[in-house]
Amino acid sequence: MTQLDYAKQNKITRLMRKIAQEESIDVKLLIDSIAKGQSVILKNNVYNLAKPCGVGKVLHTKINANIGSSIDKSSIAFELKKLKTAVSYGADTVMDLTITEKAINTLKNIRCKCPVPLGTVPVYQAAVEAAKKKGSFLKMDKDLILDVLIQQAELGVDFFTIHAGVTKESLSKLKQSKRLMDIVSRGGAILANWIYANKKENPFYEYFDDILKIARKYDITLSLGDGLRPGSIFDATDTGQIAELRILGMLAKKAFNNGVQVIIEGPGHVPINQVVKNIKLQKKICNGAPFYVLGPLVTDVAAGYDHISGAIGGCLAASAGADFLCYVTPSEHLRHPSIDDVKEGVIASKIAAHAADLAKNPGNSDGWDRKVSIARRNKDWKTQIELSINPEKATRYRKSSTPKNKKVCTMCSDFCSIRLMDKAKKLCLRD
Amino acid sequence: MTQLDYAKQNKITRLMRKIAQEESIDVKLLIDSIAKGQSVILKNNVYNLAKPCGVGKVLHTKINANIGSSIDKSSIAFELKKLKTAVSYGADTVMDLTITEKAINTLKNIRCKCPVPLGTVPVYQAAVEAAKKKGSFLKMDKDLILDVLIQQAELGVDFFTIHAGVTKESLSKLKQSKRLMDIVSRGGAILANWIYANKKENPFYEYFDDILKIARKYDITLSLGDGLRPGSIFDATDTGQIAELRILGMLAKKAFNNGVQVIIEGPGHVPINQVVKNIKLQKKICNGAPFYVLGPLVTDVAAGYDHISGAIGGCLAASAGADFLCYVTPSEHLRHPSIDDVKEGVIASKIAAHAADLAKNPGNSDGWDRKVSIARRNKDWKTQIELSINPEKATRYRKSSTPKNKKVCTMCSDFCSIRLMDKAKKLCLRD
Numbered sequence: 001m002t003q004l005d006y007a008k009q010n011k012i013t014r015l016m017r018k019i020a021q022e023e024s025i026d027v028k029l030l031i032d033s034i035a036k037g038q039s040v041i042l043k044n045n046v047y048n049l050a051k052p053c054g055v056g057k058v059l060h061t062k063i064n065a066n067i068g069s070s071i072d073k074s075s076i077a078f079e080l081k082k083l084k085t086a087v088s089y090g091a092d093t094v095m096d097l098t099i100t101e102k103a104i105n106t107l108k109n110i111r112c113k114c115p116v117p118l119g120t121v122p123v124y125q126a127a128v129e130a131a132k133k134k135g136s137f138l139k140m141d142k143d144l145i146l147d148v149l150i151q152q153a154e155l156g157v158d159f160f161t162i163h164a165g166v167t168k169e170s171l172s173k174l175k176q177s178k179r180l181m182d183i184v185s186r187g188g189a190i191l192a193n194w195i196y197a198n199k200k201e202n203p204f205y206e207y208f209d210d211i212l213k214i215a216r217k218y219d220i221t222l223s224l225g226d227g228l229r230p231g232s233i234f235d236a237t238d239t240g241q242i243a244e245l246r247i248l249g250m251l252a253k254k255a256f257n258n259g260v261q262v263i264i265e266g267p268g269h270v271p272i273n274q275v276v277k278n279i280k281l282q283k284k285i286c287n288g289a290p291f292y293v294l295g296p297l298v299t300d301v302a303a304g305y306d307h308i309s310g311a312i313g314g315c316l317a318a319s320a321g322a323d324f325l326c327y328v329t330p331s332e333h334l335r336h337p338s339i340d341d342v343k344e345g346v347i348a349s350k351i352a353a354h355a356a357d358l359a360k361n362p363g364n365s366d367g368w369d370r371k372v373s374i375a376r377r378n379k380d381w382k383t384q385i386e387l388s389i390n391p392e393k394a395t396r397y398r399k400s401s402t403p404k405n406k407k408v409c410t411m412c413s414d415f416c417s418i419r420l421m422d423k424a425k426k427l428c429l430r431d
Numbered sequence: 432m433t434q435l436d437y438a439k440q441n442k443i444t445r446l447m448r449k450i451a452q453e454e455s456i457d458v459k460l461l462i463d464s465i466a467k468g469q470s471v472i473l474k475n476n477v478y479n480l481a482k483p484c485g486v487g488k489v490l491h492t493k494i495n496a497n498i499g500s501s502i503d504k505s506s507i508a509f510e511l512k513k514l515k516t517a518v519s520y521g522a523d524t525v526m527d528l529t530i531t532e533k534a535i536n537t538l539k540n541i542r543c544k545c546p547v548p549l550g551t552v553p554v555y556q557a558a559v560e561a562a563k564k565k566g567s568f569l570k571m572d573k574d575l576i577l578d579v580l581i582q583q584a585e586l587g588v589d590f591f592t593i594h595a596g597v598t599k600e601s602l603s604k605l606k607q608s609k610r611l612m613d614i615v616s617r618g619g620a621i622l623a624n625w626i627y628a629n630k631k632e633n634p635f636y637e638y639f640d641d642i643l644k645i646a647r648k649y650d651i652t653l654s655l656g657d658g659l660r661p662g663s664i665f666d667a668t669d670t671g672q673i674a675e676l677r678i679l680g681m682l683a684k685k686a687f688n689n690g691v692q693v694i695i696e697g698p699g700h701v702p703i704n705q706v707v708k709n710i711k712l713q714k715k716i717c718n719g720a721p722f723y724v725l726g727p728l729v730t731d732v733a734a735g736y737d738h739i740s741g742a743i744g745g746c747l748a749a750s751a752g753a754d755f756l757c758y759v760t761p762s763e764h765l766r767h768p769s770i771d772d773v774k775e776g777v778i779a780s781k782i783a784a785h786a787a788d789l790a791k792n793p794g795n796s797d798g799w800d801r802k803v804s805i806a807r808r809n810k811d812w813k814t815q816i817e818l819s820i821n822p823e824k825a826t827r828y829r830k831s832s833t834p835k836n837k838k839v840c841t842m843c844s845d846f847c848s849i850r851l852m853d854k855a856k857k858l859c860l861r862d
Contacts, residue, residue, distance in 0.1 A: 070841055071835075071844035072832070072833075072834045072844045073832065073841050124846075181807065181849075182852045183848055183852050183855075184848045186847075189851035189852050192851075193855045193858065196855050196859055234797070271789045272747070272789065298786035298789070299800055301785065301818065302820050303815065303820070304821050304824040305779070305821065308779050309782055312743050312783060315729060316703070331828060334829055335828050335829065335832035336840075336841040336842045338831075351743070354730055355703055355740065356703060358702045358703065358730060359702055359703045366665070369664055369665070369731040373731045376662075376764065377612050377613070384734065387732065388733070388734040388735055389735065389736055393761075397735060397761075397762060401765075404502075410503035413503045413530075414502060415501070415530050415555075415558070415617050415621070416617075417614055417616060417620035417662075418620075420617075421614050421620050421623070424614075427628050428627055
């Protein structure tokens with residue numbers, strides 16, 4: 001039985017209680033939301049996960065950090081460092097996107113050290129194994145794909161990105177869109193090539209029922225990938241993107257009816273005036289299933305600073321109902337991320353998610369801001385720094401620039417407004 | 432005659448033509464907007480400014496960088512470096528917020544080196560001069576204030592922040608608000624103290640007509656300061672803030688009727704679900720006058736990363752109609768900004784303004800994104816890097832992580848989606 005099965009039968013599980021408690025919400029809100037397919041709990045049922053987490057309507061916005069090796073940058077030790085960094089700065093989940101021959105070995109190592117839900121994109125391992133065994137990723141087949149899924153399920157992966165929406169139909173709609181950037185999803189591009197080369201339907205779509213069986217057995221959440229997401233603002237919300245979203249909506253319903261937890265992946269590059277529209281469209285087409293967005297990036301020009309572009313889009317998206325933000329690092333469009341890129345990406349995404357929660361207001365969202373502001377009002381620098389989103393940076397900043405009067409900072413010195421207002425209060429009292 | 436006077440008489444000036452050309456808009460759009468008080472041109476008429484700029488409804492969103500010394504950090508050479516940095520990364524205007532005895536000397540130096548419109552907050556110089564000459568900033572008076580205004584006007588300052596909305600009335604409304612953070616504006620706190628200590632009305636309000644005369648003579652734009660802006664998300668859009676905004680609306684009308692260009696300053700700390708509401712309220716109360724916002728910051732917890740929090744709020748604000756974004760640096764709430772803080776602040780604000788312009792779409796806003804995306808699609812790394820928002824950082828990133836195949840990057844290596852889709856196109860053509 002999956003968490004969704006239990007929720008449909010109105011049976012509260014220990015896991016639901018744990019999640020509800022952590023979120024400071026009533027467990028009944030949570031079970032209702034899961035039963036409707038509007039929330040999920042990310043936890044493989046064969047693995048003893050330290051920190052499972054919930055994603056969905058009544059819950060705090062979660063953030064994911066992508067790590068993993070590429071052919072050019074392949075070191076398990078380095079990826080483990082990135083994992084540690086991501087989790088320490090507040091990533092709620094991690095995805096291992098390794099796309100090398102060492103994929104399964106990297107995944108094993110990451111799983112052992114990863115306390116939070118772990119996601120993968122199984123087509124990557126399938127593609128590299130097909131290339132190794134048969135000479136080309138174009139030769140991957142149903143058996144290989146299902147083997148990879150089971151192998152990863154047994155290791156304890158909590159959620160799979162499944163690019164089942166890149167189909168003959170959605171690809172033909174994509175052609176009508178006359179895109180500037182074509183397909184920019186790695187998984188999407190792999191499957192488009194596979195479909196064209198083999199003149200067959202996408203195996204993740206064709207054998208979706210088999211995938212559901214595996215997901216159901218392990219209670220793995222399916223994250224239906226958006227292989228046709230826009231890769232430039234000019235391609236946002238186009239015919240290709242929407243055609244795929246409709247397929248994802250249909251597959252999400254099928255998963256839900258089969259007791260499989262499901263979330264939907266979304267764009268990508270989206271101008272700020274289309275962000276809210278994208279969220280509303282997904283919620284409508286996918287019957288309120290949790291929405292997991294990558295960014296969105298609100299401009300194409302910010303390479304080196306795409307964590308900021310992504311935080312802008314992500315905060316607005318989450319405040320309008322997106323449930324899960326995939327971080328974007330400063331290295332996006334430029335290189336494989338460094339440790340520092342991971343850190344900056346997680347922090348930017350965390351700011352976006354938290355600021356959105358102040359608007360959505362699940363349980364006790366503003367407690368953190370209240371404590372910070374009270375410390376600021378009281379000129380209590382120790383608490384302000386301890387509670388800031390990255391105390392190491394705040395400490396470094398404060399130490400680098402010391403005021404004569406230790407109660408203020410070097411920005412305003414004695415003209416600190418908080419200090420002046422303490423004086424004003426005394427003037428008022430004298431009245 | 433001010434630019435507003437000319438616009439009211441439907442006389443197109445050389446300056447209007449220059450601005451319209453730079454903005455790629457019809458000059459008739461601009462003159463209409465100025466005549467309605469919905470746009471302004473920042474340029475003092477006694478100074479030969481290299482790059483005047485327009486701010487308002489039909490124009491691109493502009494960004495301002497604050498520089499200036501404090502008692503703890505007082506070096507003219509350092510401020511000139513910050514000026515150079517701010518302008519080189521794209522600040523459209525600069526404000527000198529120096530609040531030391533060297534204020535006028537610092538301003539002279541900055542004016543000489545500043546090619547873009549320069550703003551000040553004259554109450555700072557007035558406060559420090561009163562403190563020096565009479566022992567306390569509480570002793571500044573009408574004559575001193577008007578002297579400072581004329582002195583700065585003669586130097587060629589293009590816009591003045593005037594905190595005329597902090598009045599006995601708005602302060603009494605503020606008390607009803609029972610704020611968490613009270614007044615957090617330096618100018619607001621100085622004037623609140625002055626009002627309480629002297630038991631008199633705010634001289635910037637009391638002698639607003641005299642200020643208008645000076646502004647009119649030099650065609651200095653008045654930026655009506657929000658001394659009561661919220662300093663925590665809990666204080667956003669409260670009675671105190673709105674009471675001040677109503678006064679600013681009334682003063683803006685008075686300025687407009689007197690041929691003085693005017694813009695309105697706005698918050699501050701605002702939760703994301705109140706940002707659009709704040710913009711609409713200002714536009715309504717102030718008859719569509721340009722809105723100049725500080726951030727807004729969408730959470731109180733991001734000290735060290737407030738440039739990101741500010742970019743989120745700023746982008747949403749500008750896309751909803753704010754016209755002018757004051758940058759926030761990573762040092763906000765922590766220290767006087769470093770050169771690097773200025774750089775990061777300008778870049779974050781520039782991303783926010785540009786992304787908002789993609790939504791507002793004044794003349795040719797998306798050309799930059801189009802060029803970047805075409806270069807990306809063509810795997811033309813040289814152009815991608817040259818056009819990125821900070822080519823130095825993009826170059827550094829690219830050089831630090833070299834792929835074997837020079838056409839891709841180390842993130843995806845041979846599984847680069849753009850490379851794969853080039854292959855897919857060949858497969859399609861074979862059909």
